[in-house]
Amino acid sequence: MSGLLWRxxxxxxxxxxxxxxxxxxxxxxxxxxxPDDAAAAWQEQxxxxxxxxxxxxxxxxxxxxxxxGPEFLAVRGSWPAGPAVAIVGARRAxxxxxxxxxWLAEAAAKAGVTVISGGAVGIDAAAHQAALGHTIAVLGCGxxxxxxxxxxxxxxxxxxxxxxxxxxxxxxxxxxxxxPHVVRARNRLVAGLADxxxxxxxxxxxxxxxxxxxxxxxxxxVLAVPGDVRQPGSTAPHLLLAEGAAPCREPADLLxxxxxxxxxxxxxxxxxxxxxxxxxLAGAWPRPxxxxxxxxxxxxxxxxxxxxxxxxxxxGEVVEGxxxxxxxxxxx
Amino acid sequence: xVAFVRTAAVVGLEPWPVTLECWVGQGLPGTRLVGLPDAAVxxxxxxxxxxxxxxxxxWPGQRIIGNLAPAEVPKAGxxxxxxxxxxxxxxxxxLKPEHLRGVWALGxxxxxxxxxxxxxxxxxxxxxxxxxxRCLLVADAAxxxxxxxxxxDVVPVADLRETVAVLTGAAPGRTAGRGxxxxxxxxxxxxxxxxxxxxxxxxxxxxxxxxxxxxxxPPGCGKSMLARRLPGLLPDLxxxxxxxxxxxxxVAGVRDPSAPLDLVPPYRAPHHTVSIAGLVGGxxxxxxxxxxxxxxxxxxxxxxxxxxxxxxxxxxxEPLETGEVRITRARASVRFPARFRLxxxxxxxxxxxxxxxxxxxxxxxxRIERYRERLSGPLLDRIDLQVTMHPVVAADLLGESCEESxxxxxxxxxxxxxxxAARRAVGGRVxxxxxxxxxxxxxxALALSSRSFDACLRVARxxxxxxxxxxxxxxxxxxAIAHRMPVNLVGAA
Numbered sequence: 001m002s003g004l005l006w007r008x009x010x011x012x013x014x015x016x017x018x019x020x021x022x023x024x025x026x027x028x029x030x031x032x033x034x035p036d037d038a039a040a041a042w043q044e045q046x047x048x049x050x051x052x053x054x055x056x057x058x059x060x061x062x063x064x065x066x067x068x069g070p071e072f073l074a075v076r077g078s079w080p081a082g083p084a085v086a087i088v089g090a091r092r093a094x095x096x097x098x099x100x101x102x103w104l105a106e107a108a109a110k111a112g113v114t115v116i117s118g119g120a121v122g123i124d125a126a127a128h129q130a131a132l133g134h135t136i137a138v139l140g141c142g143x144x145x146x147x148x149x150x151x152x153x154x155x156x157x158x159x160x161x162x163x164x165x166x167x168x169x170x171x172x173x174x175x176x177x178x179x180p181h182v183v184r185a186r187n188r189l190v191a192g193l194a195d196x197x198x199x200x201x202x203x204x205x206x207x208x209x210x211x212x213x214x215x216x217x218x219x220x221x222v223l224a225v226p227g228d229v230r231q232p233g234s235t236a237p238h239l240l241l242a243e244g245a246a247p248c249r250e251p252a253d254l255l256x257x258x259x260x261x262x263x264x265x266x267x268x269x270x271x272x273x274x275x276x277x278x279x280x281l282a283g284a285w286p287r288p289x290x291x292x293x294x295x296x297x298x299x300x301x302x303x304x305x306x307x308x309x310x311x312x313x314x315x316g317e318v319v320e321g322x323x324x325x326x327x328x329x330x331x332x
Numbered sequence: 333x334v335a336f337v338r339t340a341a342v343v344g345l346e347p348w349p350v351t352l353e354c355w356v357g358q359g360l361p362g363t364r365l366v367g368l369p370d371a372a373v374x375x376x377x378x379x380x381x382x383x384x385x386x387x388x389x390x391w392p393g394q395r396i397i398g399n400l401a402p403a404e405v406p407k408a409g410x411x412x413x414x415x416x417x418x419x420x421x422x423x424x425x426x427l428k429p430e431h432l433r434g435v436w437a438l439g440x441x442x443x444x445x446x447x448x449x450x451x452x453x454x455x456x457x458x459x460x461x462x463x464x465x466r467c468l469l470v471a472d473a474a475x476x477x478x479x480x481x482x483x484x485d486v487v488p489v490a491d492l493r494e495t496v497a498v499l500t501g502a503a504p505g506r507t508a509g510r511g512x513x514x515x516x517x518x519x520x521x522x523x524x525x526x527x528x529x530x531x532x533x534x535x536x537x538x539x540x541x542x543x544x545x546x547x548x549x550p551p552g553c554g555k556s557m558l559a560r561r562l563p564g565l566l567p568d569l570x571x572x573x574x575x576x577x578x579x580x581x582x583v584a585g586v587r588d589p590s591a592p593l594d595l596v597p598p599y600r601a602p603h604h605t606v607s608i609a610g611l612v613g614g615x616x617x618x619x620x621x622x623x624x625x626x627x628x629x630x631x632x633x634x635x636x637x638x639x640x641x642x643x644x645x646x647x648x649x650e651p652l653e654t655g656e657v658r659i660t661r662a663r664a665s666v667r668f669p670a671r672f673r674l675x676x677x678x679x680x681x682x683x684x685x686x687x688x689x690x691x692x693x694x695x696x697x698x699r700i701e702r703y704r705e706r707l708s709g710p711l712l713d714r715i716d717l718q719v720t721m722h723p724v725v726a727a728d729l730l731g732e733s734c735e736e737s738x739x740x741x742x743x744x745x746x747x748x749x750x751x752x753a754a755r756r757a758v759g760g761r762v763x764x765x766x767x768x769x770x771x772x773x774x775x776x777a778l779a780l781s782s783r784s785f786d787a788c789l790r791v792a793r794x795x796x797x798x799x800x801x802x803x804x805x806x807x808x809x810x811x812a813i814a815h816r817m818p819v820n821l822v823g824a825a
Binding site: 091121150231232295309310 | 795
C-alpha cells in the first residue's frame with residue numbers, strides 16, 4: 001500500500017524508495033506526521049516530487065548552487081522549459097509597482113520566458129497573474145498549508161496557475177508552515193531557478209533584498225526598477241541600484257539580461273474611455289490616478305465618469321487599486 | 333370618598349388611558365400607591381404631599397390610597413404627580429367632582445408646588461383628544477408640545493395653586509404659546525465640503541432613493557462632514573411623519589417640549605460604544621426607543637462601524653430590512669418604528685491610512701484582508717452604496733468654495749424623488765433588456781456577489797430617476813456598479 005502511494009507521488013526519474021528515505025530523514029519541521037502522511041497529502045494535491053540530481057529536477061539549479069539546491073522539489077503542475085526571470089517585490093505594493101510588475105511579466109511570457117516569483121500577495125501576485133501559462137510560484141511553505149489564503153483557495157491564483165500550464169513548487173513537506181527559515185529558503189530557491197532577477201518594489205527590510213543577495217551569490221544578474229524617491233516602496237530597488245544592480249526601465253532591459261528581446265506588441269484596441277480621461281490615465285501610467293483627481297482634471301461629469309470607468313473595468317482596459325485607477329497595459 | 337382624575341401612561345410608544353383613583357378614609361395615617369408603579373411613581377406621594385402643603389392646602393392625616401387603573405399596565409415616571417395631588421384634593425373635598433370631570437392632568441410636581449414637563453406629552457395629548465377630554469393640564473414648558481394636537485384644550489399651569497384656581501373657576505385658564513423656533517437644528521451646507529466629487533454624488537443618490545451608504549476612508553477625509561449634511565438634502569417631513577417623529581422623541585425624553593414641530597428629518601450619531609439597548613431600544617423596565625427609532629424618517633450615522641461589536645451590527649439587520657424593531661418582554665411586546673437611512677463610516681484598514689497619499693499604510697496585508705472581511709456579510713449586502721474617500725489635497729481647501737450648495741442639490745433630489753413616486757404609482761417595466769444584460773455581464777466579469785444584482789439595479793433606478801429617464805439604461809447600470817465596487821486592496825491587478 002505504502003509502495004503504491006510513493007510511486008504515485010514520485011516524479012519520473014526518481015526512485016520512490018529513495019524518496020521515502022529522504023523524506024523520513026529530513027529534519028522534520030512539518031509539524032509531526034509520518035513520511036506516509038506527507039505522501040498522502042502530496043497525492044491529494046496532485047504533486048510529484050523529484051530528488052536532487054534526478055531527471056525531474058532542474059539542471060540549472062544543481063549547477064548554479066554550490067550546495068546543489070534543496071534535497072527534493074515537490075511540483076504541482078508542469079515545468080515550463082526555457083529561460084526564466086524572477087520578478088519579486090513587497091507584499092504591500094503600490095499601484096505603480098503592480099503595474100510595472102505586470103508589464104514586465106506579460107512581456108516576458110510573450111517572449112517565451114518563464115516568470116518565477118514567490119506566490120505572495122502584492123508584486124509576486126501581479127507578476128504571476130500577468131504571465132499565466134508561463135509562470136512558476138515557489139511556495140514559502142508546504143503544499144498542504146494553504147498560504148497565502150486568497151491564492152491557495154479553490155479557484156484562486158495557484159489553481160489558475162496550474163490549470164494554464166505553470167507550476168507551484170515547494171521544497172518542504174506538505175504541512176510545513178511559513179516559518180521565517182522556510183521563507184528564506186524559498187527566496188534562495190527563487191534566485192537559483194532564475195537566469196535574471198528584478199526587484200520591482202520593496203521597503204528597507206524587504207525580503208526581496210535578501211533574494212537579490214542570493215542571486216548575486218549565485219551569479220544571477222540583478223536588476224531593479226527605479227521609482228518615486230518619496231515613496232517607501234522605492235527604498236529596496238534604489239538601494240540595489242546604488243550597489244550596482246542594473247536599472248530595469250522597461251521589459252527590454254529585463255529580457256536583454258537573458259539574451260532575448262520583447263516581441264512586437266499587437267495594435268491596441270481603441271479605447272472606450274472619453275478622450276480626456278484616457279489622456280490623463282495614459283499620461284500618468286504606470287502611476288495610478290485617483291478617481292477624484294480624474295473627475296477634476298478630465299472635466300467629465302462625475303456620473304458619466306463612473307459609468308465609463310466601470311465599462312472599462314469590465315472590458316479589462318483599466319484596473320482599480322487602493323491608490324487609484326490605471327490602464328492595465330502600457331499605453332502605445 | 334373617592335376622587336377620579338384622568339391621566340395616561342406610555343408603554344413603548346403607545347399611550348394608555350389611566351384613571352387615577354384616590355381614596356381617603358379611616359386608618360393609620362400613610363399613603364399607598366398601587367397599580368404597578370415603578371420607583372419614581374411611588375415617590376409621587378412624597379412630592380405631592382410637599383407640593384400641597386407648599387400651596388397652603390391641607391394634607392389629610394388619614395389613610396390615603398391611590399390606584400392607577402387599569403392595574404395591570406405598568407406605570408413609570410413622575411408624570412402622575414399632578415394627577416395624584418389633584419386626586420388627594422378631590423378626595424378631601426377641596427375640589428368637587430364637577431371640577432375634575434373630564435380633566436386630564438400630566439406633570440411632575442416640585443416640592444414647592446411647581447409643575448414640570450414629563451416625557452411623552454405628545455402621544456398623551458393625542459390620546460386625550462381622542463377620548464374627548466374637556467381639557468389637558470400640563471406644565472408651561474410642555475404646553476407647546478401638547479398644542480401640536482388640534483382641537484384639544486391645553487391649559488398650561490405653572491404650579492398647583494394655579495391649577496386649583498383654574499379648576500375651581502377662580503382664575504381663567506391661559507392658552508399655550510406658539511413656541512420659539514430658536515436654536516433649531518440648522519443643517520450645515522454641502523458647499524462646505526471641498527472636492528470629493530464621488531462621495532457627493534453618492535450622497536445625492538442616497539438622498540434621492542433612500543439608499544444606505546458606507547463611506548470608507550482615512551480619518552479626517554470628511555466622512556462625518558458629509559453625513560452631517562445629508563439631512564439637508566432630504567425634503568421636509570410631512571406633518572404626519574413629523575408628528576410621529578416628535579412622539580418618539582417626546583417619549584424618549586430628548587425632545588424640547590417648548591419647541592414647535594420640527595420638519596427637518598432627524599440626525600442621530602451615537603458613539604460606537606453605544607449598548608444594544610441604546611441602539612435598538614429596550615432597557616430595564618419599560619422599553620424605551622433606541623437610536624434607530626430616534627432616527628426614524630431621518631439619518632443614523634454610525635462612525636467607526638468596525639469598532640462596534642459584531643452583536644451590535646447583527647441586531648441592525650432586521651430593522652434595516654423591516655423598518656421597525658420589536659422588543660419582546662415577558663409581559664408585553666413593544667414595537668418601535670425604525671425606518672432610518674444608514675450612513676456608516678469606516679477606515680479602509682486597521683491603521684486607517686490605506687490609499688492615503690500623505691501617510692503610508694503600516695498594516696500587514698493579511699491583517700488588511702481580515703479587517704475587510706469583517707465588513708462583508710448580511711449587513712453590507714443591505715448597504716447599496718459603498719464609497720471610498722481620500723483626503724482632500726490642501727490646495728482644494730483654500731479659496732472660495734465653488735462647490736454646489738445644499739439648495740442646488742436638494743432641488744435635484746426633490747425632482748428625482750418626485751419622479752420616483754410617480755413611476756412607482758404607475759408600475760411597469762423598470763429597465764431595458766440591454767441594461768439588465770450589461771449588469772449581469774459586469775457582475776460576472778468583476779466577480780461581484782449575486783446579491784449585488786438587486787442592489788445595483790436599485791441604485792441604477794435612482795440614477796435614472798435623477799436624470800429623468802423613463803427606463804434604466806446601460807450607463808445608469810455602469811455608474812451604479814461603480815458605487816458598489818470594493819476596491820482591490822493588495823496584490824494582483
